[in-house]
Amino acid sequence: MSVETKSREKILEVVNAAIEKFGAKQEELIPILNEVNRQLGYIPTEAMEEISRRLKEPKSSLFGVASFYHMLSTKPRGRHVIQFCESAPCHVVGGREVFESLKEELGLEPNETSPDGKWTLITTSCLGVCSVGPVIVIDEDIYGNVDARKVPEILARYE
C-alpha cells in the first residue's frame, strides 16, 4: 500500500508537542493519544514506544487503551477519512442508500483504505446532528441531509 507513513522525526516532534501540552501523567494519556492521532492521522508504533517511555507506562497497557477507543487508530489511514453515521435515526431517513452508494463509489468496505491511499471509510455512531440526517463527515467537514445521488458529487470535491 502506498499509504503515507510518517518519518521518525515528524513522529517524535508530534509526540513531544503533545506531551508538552498535556504533561507526562497517566491521566493525560487519552488526551495525548488523541492529539497524536489527530496530528498524524493514526498512532504509529514509534509514537507508542516514545509515549510509553516518557509516561513510564508499559507498552501493553498503551495498546490496551489505544485499541479500546474507536477514534484512536494504530493503522495508517488514507488522506481523507470518511465517517458514515450508522445510527438508527440516520438509518431510518435514508442512511442505508447513502451507505451503499458510498461503498460503491469508493469500492471500499468499512475500515478499509483505498490502495492509492486517498480514502479510508469508517462508520461511526450518532454524531448528535440527527436532525439533518443522513450525515457523513469527511475529514472535518460535516455533510447533512445527504442523499445517495449527491455522494459522487461530494466525493469529487476532495483531491
Added chain:
Amino acid sequence: MKYYRSHVLVCVDPECLQKGAHELVDALQDELVATGLIDEVQVLETSRIGGCSLGPEMMVYPEGVHYVGVTPDDVPYLVEEHFLKGRLVNKFQMPTTKVVDEELGAPTQKEVRIVLRNCGKIDPENIEDYIAEDGYQALAKVLTEMTPEEVIDTVLRSGLRGRGGAGFPTGKKWQFTRQAPGEIKYVVCNADEGDPGAFMNRRVLEGDPHSVIEGMIIAAYAIGAHQGYIYCRAEYPVAVSTLNIAIQQARNLGLLGKDILGSGFDFDLEVRMGAGAFVCGEETALIASIEGRRGEPRPRPPFPAVQGLWNKPTNVNNVETYANIPQIILKGAEWYAGYGTEKSKGTKTFALAGDLNHTGLIEVPLGITLREIIYDVGGGIKDGKAFKAVQIGGPMGGCVPAEYLDLPLDYESLAQAGTIMGSGGMIVLDEDTCMVDVARYFMDFTQDESCGKCTPCRVGTRRILEILTRICDGKGQDGDIELLENLCQEIRTNSLCGLGQGAPNPVVSTLRYFRDEYEAHIYEKRCPAKVCRSLIRYEILPDACTGCTVCARNCPVNAISGERRQTHVIDPDTCIRCGICMQVCNFNAVVIE
C-alpha cells in the same frame, strides 16, 4: 481539531449548484484566507436550506442568518461586514426572514422549558448574558444563605431524578456522597451522550453551558468537593470549546477557583474528552476513562458515591440533572415538584427523530402522553403515513407500539411497557419500518459497543445479531424466536453493567409487540414492511415509466436496461437492491414487490 467561532453552511443541492454554489464556496474560502479569518470561520456544504429558488444560499451560525442570492462578487463585502465588523448584511438576508432552528423551534403549547430556557436566546460565549437571566444567583444564594444540608434537602424535596437514564433521586445521591467518609471528593458531569439519536445534552452544553457549571458548583458545595470534571464525548468539539470558554469566563469573575464570591469555598473545573467508546457513558467506565485507562465498567457496589475517581467519593450526574439545579434553588423545590407526576417530577428534554413532521429538541413536563408528544408537539407522522412504534431509551430501551400512545411518560409507566426513560432519545417509526430490522440495528450497535469484559454480553450480543441477521436475510429457522428469547434472558441476568443488562430490550420489546413480523420473515420468507433486502424485489411499472433513463444511469451495477423513451426493466439477478433507482425516478415508476 480546530474550533471555529462561525460556521457557514452553503447549500449544494442541484438547484443551488446550477446557480453557482461551488463558485460561492471557493470565493468564500479565498476571501477568508485573504482576511486571515480561515481559522475562525468554517465553510461547510449542506443541502435543503429552504429557499431553493433564491440560490445560491447560505446559513451563518451561530447567528442563524439566512443569506440568499450571494454571488462570488459579493463575497468580499459580505465577509468584511459580517465576519470582520460583525454586522448583518440586510441586502442578502432571506426576505420575510424566518430563521428556523432545525433543532430547537419556539416552544409549542405543551412544552415547558426549564433546562432549555436559555438555549438559542443567550450568547453562550458571553457570561454577562447568562447573568442577565438570573445566572449565578442561585450560587450566590447557596453560598450566603444555605448550609450544604439545606441544599440537599431542597433537591430531595424537588423530586428531581437523574436524567442520565436510570432516574435515581439526585438529592439521595448527593446525600450518600456527602456522608461517605473521606476528605477529598469529586463531582463529575456525564456529558458522554452516546445514545444514537440523542442530542439534548449537546444542545445545553452549546447553548447554555453556565447552567451546567453553576449546577456543578452547587453540587460541589453540597457534598464538599473542590474539584470537578466534565467528561464530554470527543464527537462534540463545539460543546468542548464552548465549555472551556465558559469555564474561563467564570474563573475571571471569581465564580470558579479560590474563595468563590468571597465565601471561602474553593472549587475548580476541568473538561475531559473521551475518544469514542459508548460504554464510557456508564459511570464506572467513565471514571476509568478520566483516569486515563480503558473505559471498562467494574461491578457496583462500591458505588462511585463511596469509591469513585481515584477511589474517592464521587458524585456523577448527567448534564441535564445539573442544569435543573439553579432553577430549583431559585424558584424552590415546590415550584419544580409542581410539574410532573407523583413519582416523576419536573420536566424532561427529548430529542425527537425519525418519521415525524417536526423533529428536534423538546422539553415537556413528565406525565405527558406519547400521543401528545408525537401529534401535538411533533406535528404527527410525515407524509400522512401511519404511526407504527416509537423507540424510547436508546439502544438499551425498547419499542412501544400504538396501543400505548396514551401512556403517561414517567419512569414507572415506561418500565411497565417494556422500555426505559433513558436519556431522552425518541425515534418515531412509521408503517414502512421493519421491526426485525430495527431490532437488528440496535443489536448491531450494542454488539459493536460491548466492551467485551464479560462473556454473556460479548458473545451473547453477537449470537443475537447473527440470528437476527439471518432472519432478515430470509434464512430464519424454526426455533429462532425461542432461541432469541433464551439468549435475551441469559444476557440480561448475567451481564456486569447496564449495557449488557439492557442490550436485549430492543429484541424483547419487538418480540413482545411485533412477533407476527418475526414469524412472517421466518416462516413465509416475507418482510411485511418491504425493507429487508433479501426478501424484496425492485420492479418498474411499465405504465408509469417514461423511459427517461435516469434510473439506468444511476444504478451502480447496471442492472437496468431499456432504450430512451422505452419502458425500462430491472434484471433481478444483477440488482443489489440499493434502492437508488426508486429514489431517482421522478415518475414513481419503481416499486418494491
